[in-house]
Amino acid sequence: MYPPPRKDFIALTLSDQHSRSYNNGKHRRQSCWRKWKQLSRLQRSLILFLLALLLICGLLFYPSFSEQWRDVSDRAVREDWDGDWERGLKPVPPGVGPAVGPAVGPAVGPAVGPAVGPAVGPAVGPAVGPAVGPAVGPAVGLMGVVAMPEVAPTVGPGFLPKVIPEPQRPKVPFLHKSQTKKRLFPNKRGPPRLQDGNESDSQAKPAEKERVEKEDVEKVEEEEEEEKKPLVSWRGAIIEAIQATESPSSAHENDAAMPSVPVKPKDTAPLAPVSVKSVDRLETVREAFRHAWKGYKEFAWGHDELKPVSKSYGEWFGLGLTLVDALDTMWILGLTEEFKEARKWVETELSFSKNVDVNLFESTIRILGGLLSTYHLTGDEMFLEKAKDIGLRLMPAFKTPSKIPFSDVNIGKGIAHPPRWTSDSTLAEVTSVQLEFRELSRLTQDPRYQEVVNEVMRLVHKLPGKRDGLVPMFINTNSGQFTHKGVFTLGARADSYYEYLLKQWIQGGKTEPDLLEDYLVAVEGVKKHLLRTTGPSKLTFIGELNHNRFNPKMDHLVCFLPGTLALGAHNGLPDDHMDLALQLMETCHQMYVQMETGLSPEIAQFNLQPSDGRDVHVKPADGHNLLRPETVESLFYLYRFTKDAKYRDWGWDILQSFNKYTRVPSGGYTSISNVRDPVNPGPRDKMESFFLGETLKYLYLLFSDDMELLSLDQYVFNTEAHPLPIWPSPPI
Ligand code: DMJ
Numbered sequence: 001m002y003p004p005p006r007k008d009f010i011a012l013t014l015s016d017q018h019s020r021s022y023n024n025g026k027h028r029r030q031s032c033w034r035k036w037k038q039l040s041r042l043q044r045s046l047i048l049f050l051l052a053l054l055l056i057c058g059l060l061f062y063p064s065f066s067e068q069w070r071d072v073s074d075r076a077v078r079e080d081w082d083g084d085w086e087r088g089l090k091p092v093p094p095g096v097g098p099a100v101g102p103a104v105g106p107a108v109g110p111a112v113g114p115a116v117g118p119a120v121g122p123a124v125g126p127a128v129g130p131a132v133g134p135a136v137g138p139a140v141g142l143m144g145v146v147a148m149p150e151v152a153p154t155v156g157p158g159f160l161p162k163v164i165p166e167p168q169r170p171k172v173p174f175l176h177k178s179q180t181k182k183r184l185f186p187n188k189r190g191p192p193r194l195q196d197g198n199e200s201d202s203q204a205k206p207a208e209k210e211r212v213e214k215e216d217v218e219k220v221e222e223e224e225e226e227e228k229k230p231l232v233s234w235r236g237a238i239i240e241a242i243q244a245t246e247s248p249s250s251a252h253e254n255d256a257a258m259p260s261v262p263v264k265p266k267d268t269a270p271l272a273p274v275s276v277k278s279v280d281r282l283e284t285v286r287e288a289f290r291h292a293w294k295g296y297k298e299f300a301w302g303h304d305e306l307k308p309v310s311k312s313y314g315e316w317f318g319l320g321l322t323l324v325d326a327l328d329t330m331w332i333l334g335l336t337e338e339f340k341e342a343r344k345w346v347e348t349e350l351s352f353s354k355n356v357d358v359n360l361f362e363s364t365i366r367i368l369g370g371l372l373s374t375y376h377l378t379g380d381e382m383f384l385e386k387a388k389d390i391g392l393r394l395m396p397a398f399k400t401p402s403k404i405p406f407s408d409v410n411i412g413k414g415i416a417h418p419p420r421w422t423s424d425s426t427l428a429e430v431t432s433v434q435l436e437f438r439e440l441s442r443l444t445q446d447p448r449y450q451e452v453v454n455e456v457m458r459l460v461h462k463l464p465g466k467r468d469g470l471v472p473m474f475i476n477t478n479s480g481q482f483t484h485k486g487v488f489t490l491g492a493r494a495d496s497y498y499e500y501l502l503k504q505w506i507q508g509g510k511t512e513p514d515l516l517e518d519y520l521v522a523v524e525g526v527k528k529h530l531l532r533t534t535g536p537s538k539l540t541f542i543g544e545l546n547h548n549r550f551n552p553k554m555d556h557l558v559c560f561l562p563g564t565l566a567l568g569a570h571n572g573l574p575d576d577h578m579d580l581a582l583q584l585m586e587t588c589h590q591m592y593v594q595m596e597t598g599l600s601p602e603i604a605q606f607n608l609q610p611s612d613g614r615d616v617h618v619k620p621a622d623g624h625n626l627l628r629p630e631t632v633e634s635l636f637y638l639y640r641f642t643k644d645a646k647y648r649d650w651g652w653d654i655l656q657s658f659n660k661y662t663r664v665p666s667g668g669y670t671s672i673s674n675v676r677d678p679v680n681p682g683p684r685d686k687m688e689s690f691f692l693g694e695t696l697k698y699l700y701l702l703f704s705d706d707m708e709l710l711s712l713d714q715y716v717f718n719t720e721a722h723p724l725p726i727w728p729s730p731p732i
Helices: 009-038 041-089 096-112 120-136 206-227 234-243 276-299 321-333 336-348 360-378 381-398 434-444 448-461 495-507 513-529 556-570 575-593 630-642 645-661 689-703
Strands: 305-307 312-314 357-359 408-410 415-417 424-426 474-476 531-533 540-542 544-546 549-551 553-555 603-606 715-717 723-725
Touching: 276 305, 276 321, 276 336, 276 645, 276 689, 305 321, 321 336, 321 360, 321 689, 336 381, 357 360, 360 381, 360 408, 360 434, 360 689, 360 723, 381 408, 381 415, 381 434, 381 448, 434 448, 434 495, 434 723, 448 513, 495 513, 495 556, 495 715, 513 531, 513 556, 513 575, 540 575, 553 556, 556 575, 556 630, 575 630, 575 645, 630 645, 630 689, 645 689
Parallel strands: none
Antiparallel strands: 305 312, 357 408, 408 415, 424 474, 531 540, 544 549, 553 603, 715 723
16 A cells, blocks of 8 residues: 655765775784784884874973964964965055055054064964864855955945044053062952853844843842842942942042043133032932942953852853953043952953954954053053054954945954854944944055955945835845845844944044935934834834834833934934923933833833823833933933033933942942832842943033033044044045
8 A cells, every 4th residue: 555665865875875884994904914013122122212202292291382383373363364464465445545555554563563573474374274164164265255455446436435544642641561470369259151151232132141031130149049148138238338438538549640531621711600419410420430340350350241149250251351342441430459450461461362252243342442442541552552453353244245345254263154043144243343444454554454344334324225224134155135024123132233333433523425415314214103102101112123013112222312413413413303302301311210110121112192191011031121321322412412411310310320320349239130129129140341331421421511521522532431532634
């Protein structure tokens, strides 16, 4: 009835071949043994002696060989790029030539010269070549061909300013360089676990994230049980910590050594009247910073992030992320001692010569951005040297067939790759590294950095698939096309694309019309597709579009928008941008005050129904607060432009809530799981680096009466709150 089972022809064939080859091997082994037996005793002893000698030599010389090999591999990262430069990047785009030409030699020489000396040449080829192929697959095969030569000629006029303006030397005191190499606060709490902690906002896989977060919470609960710490009553513990707040007088101890307002671009600016209230508030921010720093210093020194509840640390890149992200905040807040310690760590301990994968976007905005801004504020060349080092090591990310960068780079090996599950990059990530790389070009007078990021903007500018200026969330690194079309958001994965359109335009002295055009069109797209008002209180909010269906969901991340819109209006863009900024600021404020803890959830759902109920709802999985900065960032911009004191009061309320619900008595602040539960907000045991890099910095600037402190007419803040100078307008 049933046909007989089919013979598996392929399986049989393989089996035959296999057995044949097995027999051959046996014959070979037997004949070898016969030959060995035929040797004289003297011959056999001689061979054994030579083998033993070889083994001993190998053991003796292994350490020095491996050391040399590591050097070569480090240099390979630089050589790889300089090789490309030599091979194809020499032709400088028209307009850049005259300004850059003479400056390139001396500027680049000291930075890369010694590292790529002639001896390295032959060693680099084999070291880098074979490693690239298998790691990134077929996409990389094209790299060698595509390389960089086409970058310069294809850069459109709209994006590349005619010259890279010369950097202006900051007129601020230089710090003494420390000679000591001793590690200040060795933390022996266990080996670093690289790559296990974080995923960027835009890359996080929700299920995985949820699992990790759940584990964190469970771990926290276990520890609470075990240690019987005051955290059993979370709220009580927080109140206790607030009572221990340092008094203003002791907090000012170091003021004589370092001005609390170190950057004074206009020496002649009249002194603003200082209110008692703002002094108190500034001091409270400084105290909050010191408290966070205390935890970091004690339990996480030199590591990426503090886990304040378990009094340990988490690693993401293994590059002291919190410390680097916080450098300029310490300088701005006038925290002299803390800054000096951190500077010493950067000088003596921070090494980018590490076999580690870093996310291009996150390391650019936090590390490169942090180093560049600290260089500008302090004038300390050490920070610029570090910035050049990491900048160069990130460049392989741009070597893709489409020139849309990969998400990840191994900064030790100089190999870039996409995430494991896709060849797509996140749109916000590839379009939010521009401020930093452009500034690096200006400072080094080396156009390569600017060229690769300008090329990304040029490609995205002309790409089909936008909806009235709104962009999809992903872009493919092979084809250079948008993917996952049909979903439009101003939240995770797209947010800072819009922010950087405006900020690049401002940074470049308003000389790049394509950036402005894309920004203006996008704001109209937002108004047309994403803007709605709630039923109960008529709050204006930004929702999402999902294949033509409107979703009344707004990430806290979107609260950057009021500040960005206001910045645009301040720079001459239409007045209705400011009107929208004011309305959205109110909504972001409501996302805080309508919660029982006074802290915003990560994602809010807005109520479109006309009723007298709540405007803001929170899904159980969305009620966490990660100590994010976006709302206080926008409050800072709106206060600067309107001087309306209510924005300061709103910021003050947020700081109080952070102190009440997220402060850990032993040092540090923690993200929490549930902003609707003031009794147990559910500490997550993690202090993100942006709490020090952004949140506390923006709060300080919000409360400062000195409007010239990082004037918004002279600085543009990157998306991690690191201020970079606005370039002087290029000559006509
Ligand atoms: C920061 O790293 C940056 O502000 C980024 O643009 C968005 N996410 C965090 C803060 O929320």
